[in-house]
Amino acid sequence: MTNGNLPLIWRKFPERYLLQGNRCETCGTCFFPARQVCPNCRRKGKLVQMEMPRQGKIITFTEVFTGPYGFEFETPYFIAIIELSNKARLLSQVVDSPREKIKIGAKVEKVFRKISDIDPEGPIAYGYKFKVVG
Amino acid sequence: MIGIVGYGAYIPKYRITVEEIAKTWRKDAEGISSSLNVKEKAVAGFDEDSCTIAVEAARKAVKMAGIDAQKIGAVYVGSESHPYAVKPTASVVADAINAGPELTAADLEFACKAGTAGIQMCMGLVASSMPDWIDYGLAIGSDTAQGRPGDALEYTAASGGAAFIIGKNEKELIASIDQTFSYTTDTPDFWRRQHAEFPRHAGRFTGEPAYFRHVVSAAEGLMAKAKMKPVDFDFAVFHQPNGKFPLRVSKMLGIDPKRAKQGLLTPEIGNTYSGATMIGLASVLDAAKPGQKILAVSYGSGAGSDAFALTVKKGIEKKRPCKKVLEMVKEKEYISYAEYAKFRRKLKTL
Structure with missing residues (x-):
């Protein structure tokens, strides 16, 4: 997180800290990140803000050996597409989990972690990651 | 009556043994371990700090208390390893548990007792005679303790934290x-x-x-x-x-x-x-x-x-947490001194 994009990051705090997305009351679909318009119901849709559940399962995953700037010291690490228990899907790092337990279908739970801390004098970005449970 | 409505503890999963640290400095591991009565210590991961630990402990406390986090009127985080010298850990915690924005918050420091000072401050606030001030206060003690490499404290300086929700409704107290x-x-x-x-x-x-x-x-x-x-x-x-x-x-x-x-x-x-x-x-x-x-x-x-x-x-x-502290203590993964030095950013390039 650099000083230049702080306002952008700050606006995402509810999303990053609380997994705040939204749900269409017309069709019941949950969205993360929040959508402006329900793609199913369009103008008939009614979107309401909601916190996503903290539990989900791994749909697919990969292991990153060459990380981008800011993540190079964390390699190798796992990122996964996670389906939350309300069917919303997101991409997240999977941490604190033994390699053998990271597999398709594995149950995961949200944890609060540092996402980026690259400048010793700059702001720290916090947010969600997931870990395998059970 | 004032008391505890809920609590939560968080212990990072990584452990380094006294033996591993002593090996690095060519010291007598057995003698150190027995003189301190310490076998190993918990180490926060590369992406953890006293703020993430405080948030995890606070979430567990809110869950156990079974209260609406919006009713928390004060958040105090005691630590001697706050991630920022200026910018509160407490405001991150408040937003991360969705307790804000209508609350008072501050970071505390008194070496190892700032968390219990927070409990006393919450007790005072919930017991205040000022009408409708706060219903609940959240006091947290959280640290990723710094141990100077090679110093005697390096064998013990560990990471972990706990959060307590203080309230006054007798029926809710544990x-x-x-x-x-x-x-x-x-x-x-x-x-x-x-x-x-x-x-x-x-x-x-x-x-x-x-x-x-x-x-x-x-x-x-x-x-x-x-x-x-x-x-x-x-x-x-x-x-x-x-x-x-x-x-x-x-x-x-x-x-x-x-x-x-x-x-x-x-x-x-x-x-x-x-x-x-x-x-x-x-x-x-x-x-x-x-x-x-x-x-x-x-x-x-x-x-x-x-x-x-x-x-x-x-x-x-009725409120017993689903995972006890002693169970958290058993969930661990051992790391080497080199990994410990990386996780705790003791290497100059990190």
Whole structure:
């Protein structure tokens, strides 16, 4: 997180800290990140803000050996597409989990972690990651 | 009646053994381990700090309390390893548990006892006669303690934290706080100057005139104020800079050291500084039964102790956390000294 994009990051705090997305009351679909318009119901849709559940399962995953700037010291690490228990899907790092337990279908739970801390004098970005449970 | 409505503890999963640290510095591991009564310590991961630990502990506390986080009116985070020198950890915690924005919040520092100072501040706020001030206060002790490489404290300086929600609705309490008493003096036994990376300490001076004087004085002052005797307590929890001090201070106070075992976690997770007394109290509450009495005494260098007398309430039976502290202690993965140096950013390039 650099000083230049702080306002952008700050606006995402509810999303990053609380997994705040939204749900269409017309069709019941949950969205993360929040959508402006329900793609199913369009103008008939009614979107309401909601916190996503903290539990989900791994749909697919990969292991990153060459990380981008800011993540190079964390390699190798796992990122996964996670389906939350309300069917919303997101991409997240999977941490604190033994390699053998990271597999398709594995149950995961949200944890609060540092996402980026690259400048010793700059702001720290916090947010969600997931870990395998059970 | 004021007391605890819910609590949560968080212990990072990584552990480094005393043996591994001693091997790096070519010291006598067995001798160090037995003199400190510490086998290993908990280490925060590369992406963890005292703020993430505080958030995890706070979330568990809110879940156990079964309250709407929006009703929390105060958040205090005690730590000596706040990620920022200026910018509160408490505001991150408040937003991360969705407690804000209508609340008061602040970071506290008093070496290892800032978390219990937060409990006292919350007690004062919830008991205030000012109408409708706050219903609940959240006090957290959380640290990723800094140990100077090669220093004696490196064997114990650990990571962890616990959060307590303080309330006044008798029906919701899992334990009442019946009395509190503090003892504070200017005793320079351990410090970290502004901009210094690691703390320094005064060796053996941290014992008799520092830890023992303050813990004993606070405990005795509490018992005199509460008209209680050492035998009245079923459990005792003390600040635990190593595995020996709490057992010795227990004897000095006339409390059977067996009663201090449930809350003594330093042998397995090290000294979690601001988290130490509070994780110990969480472990005691995991095991305590309604009606039992608990003595909890923190200690912070510099120096001071906060002592509390608690009575466990019936409400605890329905609110027991799904994972006990002792179970968290067992969930671990051992790391090498090199990984520890990376995780705790002791390497200059990190």
